[in-house]
Every structure is written in C-alpha cells, then in structure tokens.
Amino acid sequence: MKYISRTIISDIQSKYDFIIGWGTGTLLERNYRKDYYPMEFIVDGRKNRIDEKYQGLNIYPAEKLLELQGKILIVIYTIYEKEIIDKLNELGVNADTIIYNLLDVKKGSRTLPIWNGKNADDIFLLELALRLGMEDIQYLDIGVCHPIMRNNTFILHELGYHGVLVEPNPTFHSLIEEYRSNDTLLKIGASNQDSTLTYYNFPRTPGLNTFDKEHASYLMQTEPYTEEIIPIRNINRIISENYATYPNIIDIDVEGFDYHILESLDTQKYPAEIIMCECTSQDNPIIKLMQRKGYRVYSHTIENYIFTLNA
Incomplete structure (x- = not known):
C-alpha cells in the first residue's frame, strides 16, 4: 500500500x-x-x-x-x-x-512538516499570493520533478487550486498522475520555440536533467546519462492552449533554460502576478529582463527569485 x-x-x-x-x-x-x-x-x-x-x-x-x-x-x-x-x-x-x-x-x-519546497519557497509563494489578495489561483509549474517533494506548487494543489504541470522526464509522469490527478500534466518541455530538443537525462540525479547541453556538460564527465528527443512548446502556446485567460502564478525550474522561457513570455498578454524562477549563473540578466517586463524582486530564497508584477 x-x-x-x-x-x-x-x-x-x-x-x-x-x-x-x-x-x-x-x-x-x-x-x-x-x-x-x-x-x-x-x-x-x-x-x-x-x-x-x-x-x-x-x-x-x-x-x-x-x-x-x-x-x-x-x-x-x-x-x-x-x-x-x-x-x-x-x-x-x-x-x-x-x-x-x-x-x-x-x-x-x-x-x-510545514512546507514542501526545498527551502520553504512554497511558503514564500503562498504568503505573497495572500498579500496580493489572490483568490482564484491558477498556476503553471514548468519543470516539476517530483510532484510533492521539493515542489513549490503542491501547497496550492492542497488548498484546492488547479494548474498545469510541465515535465519532460518520464520517470515522474506516473507519480504526477498519481499524486496530482486534478492538475493537467503536459509530457513535454517548455522553451522559447515549438520544436524538439535533445533531453539529457541523468538517472542518478534527475533533478539536474536539462535540455541545455552546456549546462549538462559538467555532469556528463562523471554521471551516466541518456539522450532523448523530446517535444518542446513555446510558453505562450502552452498558456493559450491550457488556460481560459492565463496563470497568475508561474514557477520555472528548468536547469539553464529559465532565461529563454522568461524572455519569450508575453507578459503584456499574460501578465502573471507572481513568477518564480531558479537562481542560476544568469541571475543578473534575469533580474534586468524581469524589470524590463514590469516586475520587481519580491524575495530571494537560497535557490529562487520571486518576482511580482509592479502595480
């Protein structure tokens, strides 16, 4: 059982x-x-x-x-x-x-336990949503990995909200369907284009799987891995095909592709109120990008930035 x-x-x-x-x-x-x-x-x-x-x-x-x-x-x-x-x-x-x-x-x-996110990131996310008075929460979780452990949107799921989960790794598909059956699972990757890409799968460290060959290259030297061709979709297409309007919370953890996704996100058409993304070597460019798109940094956890739309 x-x-x-x-x-x-x-x-x-x-x-x-x-x-x-x-x-x-x-x-x-x-x-x-x-x-x-x-x-x-x-x-x-x-x-x-x-x-x-x-x-x-x-x-x-x-x-x-x-x-x-x-x-x-x-x-x-x-x-x-x-x-x-x-x-x-x-x-x-x-x-x-x-x-x-x-x-x-x-x-x-x-x-x-009080939180599910690795560093209580989900608590920061929920606290901000409450501060903003958000009621009808819809979320988009790109790069889910395990649907509960270290996951930033499971707390929203538990509160009865629904969202779309984007996860290319087949290892986690059955777990997502089992634990998060009320959410919509897309077995693809997200990026700035509609295409296919090589997915670098590290069975011993699946949280580091990526479409970014440069990002994966250091692990390739020490870890066994496989390569798979996986379909990817532009984030705007994912939103247009799966939401009546748009998600008001977006969480992105894609090991090196965060900037590409955020750059292509049409925030004029889909002005999500909260966006969280993983901290990477692209931190400063991401901050500047988000500021140009009308967002400000609300919080910086150990591994994530949380941005909120300027009023």
Whole structure:
C-alpha cells in the first residue's frame, strides 16, 4: 500500500512493527527528528553511507529489510520514489510506503512538516499570493520533478487550486498522475520555440536533467546519462492552449533554460502576478529582463527569485 494523501503518524503508528526511513540526503537531515517518531534504521539505496549513523540510527543497504518479520512502513526521504518501489519489488519485500511530506506529526498546536519546497519557497509563494489578495489561483509549474517533494506548487494543489504541470522526464509522469490527478500534466518541455530538443537525462540525479547541453556538460564527465528527443512548446502556446485567460502564478525550474522561457513570455498578454524562477549563473540578466517586463524582486530564497508584477 502506498499512502497518497496526508496521514497523521499517531493514527497509523500502532499498525506497524517497523518504521524504516529511506534516503540519507538533505531531505532526511532537514525533516526528520527522533522526537517525531521512532525508526528502526535508515536505508541507503545508493550505499554511499552504509555503516554510518544518523541521530543514533544505523544506515543499512536495502537488503537489511529481508531480515524483518512483521509489518513495515517505509518513510521516503528522497525524490527517487519510483526507484525505491522497484527495489522493494525486486527484493520481494512487502512494505507500505509514504513520502515524508505526507506523514504529519502533531507537535502541540503545530502540524509538521510545514512546507514542501526545498527551502520553504512554497511558503514564500503562498504568503505573497495572500498579500496580493489572490483568490482564484491558477498556476503553471514548468519543470516539476517530483510532484510533492521539493515542489513549490503542491501547497496550492492542497488548498484546492488547479494548474498545469510541465515535465519532460518520464520517470515522474506516473507519480504526477498519481499524486496530482486534478492538475493537467503536459509530457513535454517548455522553451522559447515549438520544436524538439535533445533531453539529457541523468538517472542518478534527475533533478539536474536539462535540455541545455552546456549546462549538462559538467555532469556528463562523471554521471551516466541518456539522450532523448523530446517535444518542446513555446510558453505562450502552452498558456493559450491550457488556460481560459492565463496563470497568475508561474514557477520555472528548468536547469539553464529559465532565461529563454522568461524572455519569450508575453507578459503584456499574460501578465502573471507572481513568477518564480531558479537562481542560476544568469541571475543578473534575469533580474534586468524581469524589470524590463514590469516586475520587481519580491524575495530571494537560497535557490529562487520571486518576482511580482509592479502595480
């Protein structure tokens, strides 16, 4: 069984003999504490930190699960969810799974986790939307990756709003359809043209997949990758074909193509009130571009700029 909606740990904890964490990266380190709920150990599917400890918990390879006799809940702390499910099937391990974002922890009057974005970017986004008095929110998320983990629009989805999700990586299509069925998924890339481009797919680091060969070149030296020809669409065409008017929130994370997309966006015809884009080496050109288009910087998180349309 896979939990696909928010679940309170105290409501299900007694159902399981073992609660196991899976993933040893920043998502675990930023989001798990021993006082939230006890875990038996942590699985490192990539085997980079085997025999280490985290908060007193041993880190083991996935094969350690074969030693367990009883009902297992695996809490996933990595975007490689599909890879984990495949590994469980390969091992023949019968376990329920839930991604950490959906496992709620009650701490007094608070419910954790509080945000889904990597650096609480989604909270900045929502706070600005509330400040602007936005009611009928429609969003466009370009470069979705995982539909919940490190995602900036899932919080809007949870509040009952709808949007269009653009994601060229087939690895995440089934997860998007499963978790975000009320949104519209476009299995393409976005750019400044209608065409096809070579998509550089890095299976070990899919968050860095890109259409930009220069952007991908440094990873090609150390990481296995594949190349696929993927259709791309001009952002204005994506908007015209999928919205009655236009999205009032746009979130872009496309590993090197942010500037091209923003440059081609017709902000006269589609004056989105909030635009978020990833910080890259193009930061200063992006700021100047957005200022020319009538936007100002509202906030700068660790990895993103948030722009708002000047009144």
